[in-house]
Amino acid sequence: QLQLQESGPGLVKPSETLSLTCTVSGGSINSGSYFWAWIRQSPGKGLEWIGSISYSESTYYSPSLWSRVTMSVDTSKNQFSLKLTSVTAGDTALYYCAREQQLVSWYFDLWGRGTLVSVSS
Amino acid sequence: NFVLTQPHSVSESPGKTVTISCTRSSGSIASNYVQWYQQRPGSSPTNVIYEDNQRPSGVPERFSGSTDRSSNSASLTISGLKTEDEADYYCQSYTSNNRVFGGGTKLTVL
Numbered sequence: 001q002l003q004l005q006e007s008g009p010g011l012v013k014p015s016e017t018l019s020l021t022c023t024v025s026g027g028s029i030n031s032g033s034y035f036w037a038w039i040r041q042s043p044g045k046g047l048e049w050i051g052s053i054s055y056s057e058s059t060y061y062s063p064s065l066w067s068r069v070t071m072s073v074d075t076s077k078n079q080f081s082l083k084l085t086s087v088t089a090g091d092t093a094l095y096y097c098a099r100e101q102q103l104v105s106w107y108f109d110l111w112g113r114g115t116l117v118s119v120s121s
Numbered sequence: 122n123f124v125l126t127q128p129h130s131v132s133e134s135p136g137k138t139v140t141i142s143c144t145r146s147s148g149s150i151a152s153n154y155v156q157w158y159q160q161r162p163g164s165s166p167t168n169v170i171y172e173d174n175q176r177p178s179g180v181p182e183r184f185s186g187s188t189d190r191s192s193n194s195a196s197l198t199i200s201g202l203k204t205e206d207e208a209d210y211y212c213q214s215y216t217s218n219n220r221v222f223g224g225g226t227k228l229t230v231l
Contacts, residue, residue, distance in 0.1 A: 037220075047158075047166065047211055049220035060218055063122060096165060105154035105172045106215040111165040 004112035022097030125223035143212035
Protein backbone atom coordinates (compact mmCIF):
# COMPACT_ATOMS: atom_id res chain seq x y z
CA GLN A 1 0.00 0.00 0.00
CA LEU A 2 1.40 3.36 -1.07
CA GLN A 3 2.44 5.65 1.77
CA LEU A 4 3.88 9.16 1.90
CA GLN A 5 6.11 10.52 4.65
CA GLU A 6 7.23 14.10 5.06
CA SER A 7 10.59 15.00 6.59
CA GLY A 8 12.57 18.14 7.26
CA PRO A 9 13.46 20.74 9.91
CA GLY A 10 10.69 21.67 12.29
CA LEU A 11 12.08 25.15 12.86
CA VAL A 12 13.21 27.68 10.27
CA LYS A 13 14.41 31.24 10.86
CA PRO A 14 12.66 34.19 9.20
CA SER A 15 14.04 35.10 5.76
CA GLU A 16 15.61 31.65 5.37
CA THR A 17 14.56 28.76 3.11
CA LEU A 18 12.18 26.02 4.19
CA SER A 19 13.15 22.63 2.73
CA LEU A 20 11.01 19.50 2.98
CA THR A 21 11.15 16.05 1.42
CA CYS A 22 8.39 13.53 0.85
CA THR A 23 9.35 9.86 0.60
CA VAL A 24 7.00 7.59 -1.32
CA SER A 25 6.98 3.95 -0.20
CA GLY A 26 5.02 0.90 -1.33
CA GLY A 27 4.96 2.06 -4.94
CA SER A 28 6.84 4.02 -7.57
CA ILE A 29 6.82 7.76 -8.05
CA ASN A 30 7.32 7.09 -11.79
CA SER A 31 3.69 7.06 -12.77
CA GLY A 32 2.23 9.09 -15.61
CA SER A 33 -1.18 9.05 -13.99
CA TYR A 34 -0.19 11.07 -10.97
CA PHE A 35 1.31 14.32 -9.86
CA TRP A 36 2.86 14.81 -6.42
CA ALA A 37 1.78 17.77 -4.32
CA TRP A 38 2.50 19.92 -1.29
CA ILE A 39 -0.38 21.35 0.71
CA ARG A 40 -0.19 23.29 3.96
CA GLN A 41 -2.51 24.10 6.83
CA SER A 42 -1.81 27.03 9.13
CA PRO A 43 -2.69 26.44 12.80
CA GLY A 44 -6.45 26.34 13.18
CA LYS A 45 -6.94 27.27 9.51
CA GLY A 46 -7.89 25.69 6.23
CA LEU A 47 -5.96 23.93 3.48
CA GLU A 48 -3.74 25.77 0.99
CA TRP A 49 -2.27 24.15 -2.11
CA ILE A 50 1.39 25.01 -2.67
CA GLY A 51 2.25 23.16 -5.85
CA SER A 52 2.33 19.90 -7.79
CA ILE A 53 5.03 18.11 -9.78
CA SER A 54 5.13 15.09 -12.08
CA TYR A 55 7.85 12.44 -12.14
CA SER A 56 9.15 14.14 -15.29
CA GLU A 57 9.29 17.45 -13.39
CA SER A 58 6.37 19.27 -14.98
CA THR A 59 5.25 21.72 -12.32
CA TYR A 60 2.25 23.77 -11.26
CA TYR A 61 2.70 26.33 -8.48
CA SER A 62 0.16 28.32 -6.50
CA PRO A 63 -0.31 31.80 -8.03
CA SER A 64 0.11 33.30 -4.55
CA LEU A 65 3.35 31.46 -3.74
CA TRP A 66 4.98 30.78 -7.11
CA SER A 67 7.72 33.38 -6.73
CA ARG A 68 9.06 31.62 -3.61
CA VAL A 69 8.43 27.96 -4.46
CA THR A 70 10.59 25.35 -6.15
CA MET A 71 9.69 21.67 -6.32
CA SER A 72 11.86 18.81 -7.54
CA VAL A 73 11.76 15.03 -7.92
CA ASP A 74 14.42 12.39 -7.27
CA THR A 75 13.13 9.23 -8.93
CA SER A 76 16.17 7.19 -7.79
CA LYS A 77 15.16 7.80 -4.18
CA ASN A 78 11.38 7.82 -4.83
CA GLN A 79 11.20 11.27 -3.29
CA PHE A 80 9.98 14.74 -4.14
CA SER A 81 10.90 17.97 -2.43
CA LEU A 82 9.76 21.49 -1.64
CA LYS A 83 11.80 24.65 -1.18
CA LEU A 84 10.08 27.82 0.01
CA THR A 85 12.31 30.89 0.19
CA SER A 86 12.18 34.05 2.31
CA VAL A 87 9.89 32.56 4.93
CA THR A 88 7.98 34.62 7.48
CA ALA A 89 5.86 33.75 10.49
CA GLY A 90 2.95 33.45 8.07
CA ASP A 91 4.56 30.31 6.63
CA THR A 92 4.23 28.49 9.96
CA ALA A 93 2.01 25.54 9.16
CA LEU A 94 1.51 21.81 9.00
CA TYR A 95 2.91 20.78 5.62
CA TYR A 96 1.40 17.74 3.89
CA CYS A 97 2.62 15.89 0.84
CA ALA A 98 -0.03 14.18 -1.24
CA ARG A 99 -0.61 12.23 -4.42
CA GLU A 100 -2.67 14.08 -7.02
CA GLN A 101 -4.89 12.26 -9.46
CA GLN A 102 -5.04 13.84 -12.92
CA LEU A 103 -6.86 11.24 -15.03
CA VAL A 104 -10.28 12.88 -15.15
CA SER A 105 -10.48 15.29 -12.23
CA TRP A 106 -7.56 16.81 -10.38
CA TYR A 107 -7.66 15.90 -6.71
CA PHE A 108 -5.64 14.50 -3.84
CA ASP A 109 -6.34 10.85 -3.11
CA LEU A 110 -3.53 9.98 -0.72
CA TRP A 111 -1.97 12.17 1.97
CA GLY A 112 1.01 11.97 4.30
CA ARG A 113 0.67 12.57 8.02
CA GLY A 114 2.08 16.07 7.77
CA THR A 115 5.07 17.78 9.33
CA LEU A 116 4.87 20.92 11.43
CA VAL A 117 7.17 23.75 10.43
CA SER A 118 7.51 26.80 12.65
CA VAL A 119 9.14 30.00 11.47
CA SER A 120 10.79 31.80 14.36
CA SER A 121 14.10 33.35 15.31
CA ASN B 122 -9.18 32.76 -9.99
CA PHE B 123 -12.26 31.81 -8.02
CA VAL B 124 -13.07 31.32 -4.34
CA LEU B 125 -15.05 28.44 -2.83
CA THR B 126 -17.22 29.54 0.10
CA GLN B 127 -18.46 27.12 2.73
CA PRO B 128 -20.46 27.71 5.92
CA HIS B 129 -18.17 27.92 8.92
CA SER B 130 -20.06 25.31 10.88
CA VAL B 131 -23.11 23.05 10.85
CA SER B 132 -24.56 20.78 13.49
CA GLU B 133 -27.10 17.99 13.52
CA SER B 134 -28.18 15.05 15.61
CA PRO B 135 -27.14 11.43 15.14
CA GLY B 136 -29.29 9.61 12.61
CA LYS B 137 -30.27 12.80 10.80
CA THR B 138 -29.14 14.16 7.43
CA VAL B 139 -26.91 17.18 6.93
CA THR B 140 -25.90 19.06 3.79
CA ILE B 141 -22.78 21.22 3.47
CA SER B 142 -22.66 23.73 0.63
CA CYS B 143 -19.72 25.03 -1.40
CA THR B 144 -20.37 28.07 -3.60
CA ARG B 145 -18.07 29.07 -6.44
CA SER B 146 -17.51 32.83 -6.72
CA SER B 147 -16.86 33.10 -10.45
CA GLY B 148 -17.01 30.78 -13.39
CA SER B 149 -19.41 27.88 -13.58
CA ILE B 150 -19.41 25.15 -10.93
CA ALA B 151 -19.76 22.78 -13.87
CA SER B 152 -16.49 23.92 -15.42
CA ASN B 153 -14.37 21.70 -13.18
CA TYR B 154 -15.15 18.76 -10.94
CA VAL B 155 -15.57 19.27 -7.20
CA GLN B 156 -14.07 17.03 -4.53
CA TRP B 157 -14.74 16.75 -0.79
CA TYR B 158 -12.35 15.86 2.01
CA GLN B 159 -12.96 14.85 5.62
CA GLN B 160 -10.45 15.83 8.28
CA ARG B 161 -10.96 14.39 11.73
CA PRO B 162 -9.18 16.12 14.65
CA GLY B 163 -5.47 15.38 14.63
CA SER B 164 -5.61 13.50 11.32
CA SER B 165 -4.76 14.14 7.69
CA PRO B 166 -7.57 14.90 5.24
CA THR B 167 -9.11 11.96 3.38
CA ASN B 168 -11.06 12.15 0.14
CA VAL B 169 -14.74 11.23 0.52
CA ILE B 170 -16.13 12.46 -2.84
CA TYR B 171 -14.37 13.00 -6.18
CA GLU B 172 -15.64 14.08 -9.62
CA ASP B 173 -18.69 15.79 -8.04
CA ASN B 174 -20.44 12.62 -6.88
CA GLN B 175 -18.14 9.60 -6.91
CA ARG B 176 -17.26 7.78 -3.70
CA PRO B 177 -13.80 6.24 -3.25
CA SER B 178 -13.80 2.64 -2.20
CA GLY B 179 -14.35 2.34 1.51
CA VAL B 180 -16.44 5.50 1.86
CA PRO B 181 -19.97 4.66 3.09
CA GLU B 182 -22.97 5.20 0.81
CA ARG B 183 -24.21 7.67 3.44
CA PHE B 184 -21.88 10.20 1.80
CA SER B 185 -23.08 11.74 -1.47
CA GLY B 186 -22.14 14.73 -3.59
CA SER B 187 -23.98 16.89 -6.07
CA THR B 188 -23.75 20.17 -7.96
CA ASP B 189 -26.37 22.80 -8.76
CA ARG B 190 -25.78 25.15 -11.68
CA SER B 191 -28.56 27.50 -10.62
CA SER B 192 -26.83 28.32 -7.34
CA ASN B 193 -23.35 27.68 -8.75
CA SER B 194 -22.63 25.43 -5.85
CA ALA B 195 -21.71 21.91 -4.85
CA SER B 196 -23.05 20.03 -1.87
CA LEU B 197 -21.96 17.20 0.36
CA THR B 198 -24.81 15.31 2.00
CA ILE B 199 -24.29 12.89 4.87
CA SER B 200 -27.27 10.79 5.87
CA GLY B 201 -27.73 8.64 8.96
CA LEU B 202 -25.24 10.78 10.85
CA LYS B 203 -22.87 9.04 13.23
CA THR B 204 -20.74 10.60 15.92
CA GLU B 205 -17.67 9.48 13.95
CA ASP B 206 -18.71 11.87 11.14
CA GLU B 207 -17.82 14.81 13.38
CA ALA B 208 -14.98 16.47 11.49
CA ASP B 209 -13.97 19.36 9.26
CA TYR B 210 -15.05 19.06 5.64
CA TYR B 211 -13.38 20.84 2.73
CA CYS B 212 -14.49 21.19 -0.87
CA GLN B 213 -11.87 21.52 -3.62
CA SER B 214 -11.84 22.33 -7.30
CA TYR B 215 -9.23 23.42 -9.80
CA THR B 216 -8.22 25.24 -12.95
CA SER B 217 -5.36 24.44 -15.30
CA ASN B 218 -2.91 26.32 -13.07
CA ASN B 219 -4.51 26.36 -9.64
CA ARG B 220 -6.10 24.13 -7.02
CA VAL B 221 -8.65 25.79 -4.78
CA PHE B 222 -9.92 24.65 -1.40
CA GLY B 223 -12.98 25.97 0.37
CA GLY B 224 -12.45 27.40 3.84
CA GLY B 225 -13.82 24.31 5.54
CA THR B 226 -16.96 23.48 7.51
CA LYS B 227 -16.90 22.11 11.02
CA LEU B 228 -19.57 19.43 11.41
CA THR B 229 -20.74 18.79 14.95
CA VAL B 230 -22.85 15.71 15.60
CA LEU B 231 -24.61 16.24 18.89
